Amino acid sequence: MNRRVVITGLGAVSGLGLNATTFWQELVAGQSAIKPLNLPIEDIKISIGALVPEFDPENHFSSDDLTLLDRFSMLAVIAAREAVCDAGLCSGEDSITQAAAIIGSGCGGKHTDEATYDQLYKQQRTRAHPLTIPKGMPSAAASMVSKHLGIKGPTFALASACASGSHAIIQGCTMIQSGMVDVALVGASDAPFTFGLLKSWEALRVATHDTCRPFCADRSGIVLGEGAGMVVLESEQHAKARGARIYAQLAGCGMTSDAGHITRPDVTGISSAIINALDYAGINPDEVDYVNAHGTATQANDIAETAAINQVFGDRAKKLAVSSTKSMHGQALGASSALDLIASTLAIYHGIVPPTANFTVADEHCDLDYVPNIAREQEMDVAISNSFAFGGLNSVIAIRKHS
């Protein structure tokens, strides 16, 4: 890498709470946010999920602002505000005005779109609400983050299903490396608890009624979550010049596509992405301490991911701490990949590996150390965060302790 990129600000809204502090506390405590949904929607078989708790939009936005904010945009802006503040930056200063904002999403403004479609299709209304397009468009969250934070640099949305946040973070990283910007606010947001989307996930038959148990023999599928993860990235030079606290170095990234099955993961696609991230960072596999796994708890992912880790790391694989924080914040689609990177960053920074919660007994094909149920204090130099999306889009980020 020509210009070192560092992580200086974190913002996390998830089922675990409305900020990164709560997010980390709950992860370390092994607390799962997965609960009965009790949504006022009939005829939904999906009965559990990780909803953002005690969330009242009016505590965060004026009524005027709320007319233009889909739920996924609200979550994005709240996490973005936290990340910028956490980085010690403020709206109005050049660092923020000139920054980039790359905001991913797996599903975009579904609350808005579905409300309008419900009116048109189900209630036979003749006109759509006029703000449906600006609120529901996939780039709405990027625009709202830009507006609310005063970011006027390169700003756009990015979509790669459940890897959207990871790809957005990598996009921001490469923009800093190229010299295009010094600061990038990057991440993703998703709010998938809508009738149409829940019915669609239900039809895929990958959602469990039990809970999320990654890598376990009795795992039975994913649990949906909602939230937003935002990260402030900076060139090391820029961060040092202003005396910023540095959580970790974003050391490398690897991206591949399976060019194959639309939902089934491919071991080679995954292992290639991990290898590319390590090569990019100049990291030897023996230097890696922790893997924040994609770990969705589907039959296919957990076996393929374990096989890929074994393939890349060889004997080192058994010495790695591997955990899936989705067991606690759920599969919040694109937002999950950003939340996973935040978990990895805080793991390196605090020297604590968050566990895989809800763990029972490992699957016979899952033979790694998944840090079951209890967090572990462990000094770490290097971690990788895995994110693999439907459509075969793989993204891996390597981070290194900053010194």
Add this chain to the structure above:
Amino acid sequence: MALDKVAEIIAKTAHCKVEDITPETKLEALGIDSLKAITVLFELEEAFDTEIPNELISSISTVNDILDRLGTANC
């Protein structure tokens, strides 16, 4: 009265008091920009079960203009 209903709809979008709205009030003075204006028109069309053609929108400046378009200026 139609004015009461129109004022109620405008006040909701403009976040002002219904009493502050008279037939002579200019929408711009209430902070109603083009985006808010189409929201107001949507609510009006729904409430009055009518259609306000796009061609007429540019000529709407005051509350009275709205009442005219709705054909209810004298209600």
